[in-house]
Structures are given as structure tokens and as C-alpha cells.
Amino acid sequence: MIRLSVPLRQALSRLTLPVMMVFSLGCVLIGRADQNFSSHLSAALDDILAPAYMLVSGPIRAAEHGTGEIGRLFSLSEENAQLRAQNAKLLQWREVAMALEAQNNELKASLHYMPSPAPEFSTGEVVADLGGVYARSVLVMVPPTHGNPQDLMGAVALDGRGLAGRVVDVGSRSARVLLITDINSRVPVAIGAKGSPALMAGNNSPDPSLLYWSPSQPPAEGAIVLTSAEGGAFPPGLPVGVVHYNRQNQPVVLPLADLDRLRLLRLFSYPHNLPNLTPIPQTRPEAAPAKAHSRKP
């Protein structure tokens, strides 16, 4: 070990704090100058952490499941009766759904409907809830893919019921999903049967708000909110939530996905069937006016 004189050592120890302060302010500058730098670092960290979280979250889940089971033992008979009633109702609905499906298929056949190609998806377990104070995100463990893991970038994440978010960071075995409740999340949506357009904006609260809806057709309470292909960021028709009014003239979306208790997420990548961002020509592309308006790539 190098022996230093006492005054020199004191001076050095006094200097560490300012030097580290300058270093961290430098980090802020680097993070600002190169956004990829910090996202690469956090993807690498997530990759290291995901298996460790996986080890621990298993037992936690088992314990949760256990307490749930014990709690349910006390209300077994009531639950049974409730389930039987629900089952009878669902059976009726099944017949309705089957009839509708047959009718739908018939109509599609007569329209020469071309089904859109099914997107590729991978299913991942949510291993950590890594949101910050002003960010809502979860860490998903992704099975190692044969292809390029960067293909998952921007993939749409759905849980069993509806849209949960989008992938913003990808490592080799983990992906970070920015939830629709995050303040930076903006999802173009279509409301109700008419599909009137609006923008769903996250605000860090459990219910994202609806912006830019047409004042002549305000979203109705309880109307279903689906994603819209406007802007080309999302495929159309994914279920998001239902409209609810907390206050007059300020509609929010109650998400269908259980965002507080996400367990499994399916990550859909839509690389090929995304619509282009170019304006759709009204006439045939050979026509002169349409050519003048179309943007060259």
C-alpha cells in the first residue's frame, strides 16, 4: 500500500466529494447528450437482475396463492352458488357468441375479407416492478429468441384482458415495458362503436385521461376504448378500457388490464403489417394529384 503523508491524505479525502459531484453532473450531461447510453446501461442491468428477481418472485407468488386459497376456504359454498349462476349465464352467452361467429364468418366470406396476418408474440413473466416515482414500468423476463432481440423493441404488451404498454428497452433476456399509465405514454384510440378518434395520455395515476376527442361527440360513459392505427404506432382494435367520467368534461379510461398486479405479458411484434405514415391517396397512386401529395421515403 502506498503511504501518503497525513496532510495529503486529508486533502484527498476532502476532494473526493467535489470530484464525485462533478462526475455525477458529467453523467447527467452524458445522459442528456446520448439517450442510448443510459438505456443501454439500464438494459444491461435489467439483464443481470431479471434472473435474480425470477428466483425470488416465484416463492412470493406461491405465498400469495397460498393465502388466497386459505382465504377462499371460508366462502366455498357461496362461491360455488355464485359460480353456478355465472356458468348458466355464460352458457347462454356462448350460444349467442357461436351464432354471431357463424354469421360473422358468412359475412366475411361474402365480402372476400382478407384476414390480417397474425403477429408473432412471445410470452414473458413480469419479474419486477421497476417504476420510479414519475415512471411506470415493469421488467419482463423474455425467453431467449433465435432472432435479433432488438425486434422486440416497440412490441405491444397485452395481459389477458387488454393493452398494458409498449416495450421501450430490450436486453438479451429481459425487456422493459412502459405502462399506459406512465406520463410519457400516448396511445391513439378509437372510442365506441363509431370509432371516434381520441388520444389516451398517461398521467401516472391508475386511470389515463382522454384528450383531443371531438367536442360534438363526447365519449359516452361506459363506451369501449380500442387502439387505433392512427399514426401507425399501434395495430387497430386492441382492447384498452372503458370510458369513465370522474369529473365533468374530463373523461378517463379505466384500463381493462390489471396494471397493479401484472403477472404474465404477451409481447406482440407487428413488424410487417403496420400501416405506413404516409397519407393515404384518395385516388389511384398513378393519378397525378395523389403523387404530388404523397411523401417520398
Place this chain on the structure above:
Amino acid sequence: MALGSPLRHPTHLLHQIDAASRWIFPCATLIFGLFVLGMPFGIPGQAALRPVYAMGCVYFWSLYRPASLPAPLAALCGLLLDLLGLSPFGVWAALLLLLQWATLLLRRKLAPARFLLVWAAFTVMAVVISSLAWAADCALTLTWLPTSPLMFEWLLSAGLYPTLTALLIRAHRAPAAVELA
């Protein structure tokens, strides 16, 4: 000095390991705690807990055992906090260092003071630091962030410090006590 001499020249390898592990204990528990708080426990406001925990630990160890949490390790914890919590890179590192610096300045007065005063000082510092974090986040992302999580963070830091101290004092007296090695 009789106590000091074996500390400075540990003769035995086990002694050395013992002393090193005691020295590393505060930083190791701080980093480990940051990871543990990321697990999906489903506690409401779990995300706000992480910076509060980091601030509490940095404050406590800078106050009572500054040698165990040198500035580079505090900066490292801050960077981890940034990477885990998606805040702008480096902001929490600078803020934790600021907290450490303020604590070290007030150390002579705070260390022998009564607990209530130490608690109040922490609350004031945590309010200032978390507000600065909010302002830095707003400025660096060019958005007006909601203030309700910030106020929640203030309440959390005021409310959780006694519990955190109760745990950290135990650690301070036994597994982190380098002089007992």
C-alpha cells in the same frame, strides 16, 4: 490507541475479512435494499419507497459512520437508483452526494443531538432533495410532472425514518461495527 493498533494492522486473515465485511456492510445493505424494493410485492407507492430508503441510509451512515459510505459508493448507489427508476441518468447520484455533503457539514451538531432533532433535520433535507429531484426531472424531460407523488414522498420520508433508524442502529452496533472486528 490500544484498541486502534490491532485495527490498523490486522495480523490474522480472518480479522481482515471480518473488518472488511463490517466496513462494506452499510453500502451492501443499501444496494441490496434497492433491489429488494423492486420486487413485485404489490405495495402501493412502492416506487416512491426506493429513493426514500436511499436517502435515509445515506443520511444515517454519513451521520454516524461516514467512513463506511465514502462519496464514490454513494454516487454508485445514486446511479443504480437512476437506472432502476428510469429517472434521468446521474440526477440521483448528484442529489445523494448533495445530501451526504449537507449531512457531513451538520455532523458536529447533529450527531450528539436528540433523536427528534435528527429526525426533523432528515425530513427537511429529504423534502429539499426530493423537490430538487422533481425539478430536475421536469427540466430534463421538459414536462410538468404531477406534484402528488412528490408530496407522498415527503410524507413517506418523514414517516419511515424512525423505523429505518431502528433497523440501522442495530446494524450500526453489531454487523457494521468495524471497531469490534
